Amino acid sequence: MKTIKIQDVVARDGLQNEDQFIPTEQKIALINRLSNAAVDKIEVTSFVSPKAVPNMSDAEAVMKGITRQPGVTYSVLVPNLKGAKRALECEVDEINLVVSVSETHNQKNVRRTTDQSFENFRDILSFLSNERIDVNGTLGTTFGCPFEGSISEDKVLRLVEQYLELGVSGITLADTTGMATPNQVYRLAENVLKRWPELPLTLHFHNTRGMGLANVIEGIRAGVTRFDASLGGLGGCPFAPGATGNICTEDLVHMLKFIGHDVRADLDQLIDSAKYLQSLMDHEVPGQIIKAGKINDLHPVS
Numbered sequence: 001m002k003t004i005k006i007q008d009v010v011a012r013d014g015l016q017n018e019d020q021f022i023p024t025e026q027k028i029a030l031i032n033r034l035s036n037a038a039v040d041k042i043e044v045t046s047f048v049s050p051k052a053v054p055n056m057s058d059a060e061a062v063m064k065g066i067t068r069q070p071g072v073t074y075s076v077l078v079p080n081l082k083g084a085k086r087a088l089e090c091e092v093d094e095i096n097l098v099v100s101v102s103e104t105h106n107q108k109n110v111r112r113t114t115d116q117s118f119e120n121f122r123d124i125l126s127f128l129s130n131e132r133i134d135v136n137g138t139l140g141t142t143f144g145c146p147f148e149g150s151i152s153e154d155k156v157l158r159l160v161e162q163y164l165e166l167g168v169s170g171i172t173l174a175d176t177t178g179m180a181t182p183n184q185v186y187r188l189a190e191n192v193l194k195r196w197p198e199l200p201l202t203l204h205f206h207n208t209r210g211m212g213l214a215n216v217i218e219g220i221r222a223g224v225t226r227f228d229a230s231l232g233g234l235g236g237c238p239f240a241p242g243a244t245g246n247i248c249t250e251d252l253v254h255m256l257k258f259i260g261h262d263v264r265a266d267l268d269q270l271i272d273s274a275k276y277l278q279s280l281m282d283h284e285v286p287g288q289i290i291k292a293g294k295i296n297d298l299h300p301v302s
C-alpha cells in the first residue's frame, strides 16, 4: 500500500466553472476548511483575466485572506507573465502553468498556439529564476480533446520534455473533459515514469464519463502517488463543451482509505467541508459520499 497525496482544486477548477459568484469570504472559509482537513496541496485560485473567468476576479483577496497551515502547499494557476507577477505579489508556494496538448483547445483556452504558450513559459521561468517558488507544468486535454479527438502519446511525451527543459519541478497530466480510459492511463503513466522515474507526476481526472476513480486505481498501479480532486466533485473547463466535474475529493479519500492506502487528509473533516460547500451552491454537488455516507456508517434498524 502507498502514501497518496491529495491535491484539492475546488477553489480553482471547481469554482471557475460556476455562473454563481461565490463571495470572497466564503471562498476563504472553504479553503481554510480544506487546510484544516490536511489535504497536501490546495489550488487556491487562478490569476487569469477577470473577464475570461469572473469567479477568479478576487484572486489576490482570496490568496491573501486565507490562513496557511504548515504542510499544505498553496498553488495557483497562471496563464501568462502578468499572472505570474500577480502571484508573486501574493507569495504563493507554487505556480501552475497550463498548456493544452490539443492546439484547438489551447486556442480556445488561452488564445495561443502551444509553441506560443511555451514561449510565454520561458519568460515566466526567467522572471521567477531568483524566487523561491516551485513551478508545476500542466498538460491539458492529455487523454483526448472534445474538438480534435484522440491525442498522440508522442506529443504528450514531447511536451513533458519541453516543460522539463524549461525547469519546471513537477508535471500534471490533465484529462480536461473526462475522456481517459483506465488502460490508457496505465500505459501513459507507465511510459512517463519509465522515462523520468523521479518526476513528481500528478494525474488530474474529471469524472465526466464515470471513469474517474477507475483511472486513479490504474494510475496508482503504474506508480503515480499524486492526484488532483475537487471537493464535492465540482469542476470543469469553461472553454470546453460538455466539461463536467473533477473526481470528488471526499469520494477519492473514502475509496483510498478503505482499500488501505495511506492518506494524510482527514475524511470526516473533508465530508463536513463538502457539506459546507453544498450549503453555498445553488445546485446539488455531484459528490456521492455526502449523500450516501461512509461504508461503515451504520443505520438504526427501524
Ligand code: COA
Pocket (backbone or CB within 6 Å): 016, 046, 047, 048, 049, 050, 052, 053, 077, 079, 080, 082, 083, 084, 086, 098, 109, 110, 111, 237, 238, 239
Ligand atoms: N490577469 C489579469 N488580467 C489579465 C491577465 C492576467 N493574468 N492576462 C491578461 N489580462 C487582461 C489584460 O489586461 C487585458 O485587459 P483589458 O481588456 O482590460 O485591456 C485582457 O485581459 C486581454 O489581454 P491579452 O494579453 O490580450 O490576453 P488575451 O486576450 O490573449 O487572453 C488570457 C489570454 C489567457 C489571459 C485569457 O484568455 C484568460 O485569462 N483566460 C482564462 C483561461 C482559464 O482560466 N482557463 C481555465 C483554466 S485551464
Ligand code: ZN
Pocket (backbone or CB within 6 Å): 013, 174, 175, 176, 204, 206, 235, 236, 237, 246
Ligand atoms: Zn480540470
